[in-house]
Amino acid sequence: MSEIRVEPVAYDIDGQPYEGQLVYDASHAGPRPGLLMAPNWMGVSAAALDIARQVAGRGHVVLVADLYGRDVRPQNGDEAGAAMMPLKNDRALLRKRMQAALAALRGQALAAVDTTRQAAFGFCFGGCCALELARDGAELKAFVSFHGTLDTPDPAHARNIKGAVLVLDGASDPLVPREQLPAFAREMTDAGVDWQLTSYGGAVHSFTDPNAKVPGKMHYDARTSRRAFQAMDDLLAEVFA
Numbered sequence: 001m002s003e004i005r006v007e008p009v010a011y012d013i014d015g016q017p018y019e020g021q022l023v024y025d026a027s028h029a030g031p032r033p034g035l036l037m038a039p040n041w042m043g044v045s046a047a048a049l050d051i052a053r054q055v056a057g058r059g060h061v062v063l064v065a066d067l068y069g070r071d072v073r074p075q076n077g078d079e080a081g082a083a084m085m086p087l088k089n090d091r092a093l094l095r096k097r098m099q100a101a102l103a104a105l106r107g108q109a110l111a112a113v114d115t116t117r118q119a120a121f122g123f124c125f126g127g128c129c130a131l132e133l134a135r136d137g138a139e140l141k142a143f144v145s146f147h148g149t150l151d152t153p154d155p156a157h158a159r160n161i162k163g164a165v166l167v168l169d170g171a172s173d174p175l176v177p178r179e180q181l182p183a184f185a186r187e188m189t190d191a192g193v194d195w196q197l198t199s200y201g202g203a204v205h206s207f208t209d210p211n212a213k214v215p216g217k218m219h220y221d222a223r224t225s226r227r228a229f230q231a232m233d234d235l236l237a238e239v240f241a
Helices: 046-056 077-088 091-107 125-135 155-160 180-191 222-239
Strands: 004-013 016-025 032-038 061-064 113-123 142-146 164-170 195-200
Touching: 004 046, 004 091, 016 046, 016 091, 032 046, 032 091, 032 125, 046 061, 046 113, 061 091, 077 091, 077 125, 091 113, 091 125, 113 125, 113 222, 125 142, 125 155, 125 164, 142 222, 155 180, 164 180, 164 222, 180 195, 195 222
Parallel strands: 032 061, 032 113, 113 142, 142 164, 164 195
Antiparallel strands: 004 016, 016 061
């Protein structure tokens, strides 16, 4: 019988406090694969923890990264945008915060993490974060983006990518400009990355989020969500074997 726990993991970046949330099955003994999860623009939220619980229930230790700081918890889109845009516009800062969260996952003592089986995944803005962590050369087996933007200031940084890359895209997503897809394909191919991009017909932005209810723009799609999570599960099973 699983016993999913959620516990805070505190860490500092340049003297400022951050607090991620570690989600794991306390009934499991021994090291498990460690996953760093970058949430959507709402940050460390109840919805993000719901996803983390589902993934932890598949046998992983998940740290939901705090990208904004311990005292920044957006309550609406305006607040989320104000917290997100400085990071979208400063990818070096974004990467620094992702690297700090990864170090927190590896350094925490609440749940044993297998040092050889680690990956990162994210949603919307968090998908962008997972890809930037890859471009920053993080030593992880895989990087997965769910309905995230694909642009980056310097595509040459793709040469730093150490693991497999999986992008799960809504083919009708108006918030991810369609021209980003071929540009991303060129970036990955030129760098010799092990990459996949699946574009789901009829899906728009936030297709994994049950709270997304803006038809044609941001909307939950249960079938596509199920397929996308299965794609991540399949890749993790492959790279963790």
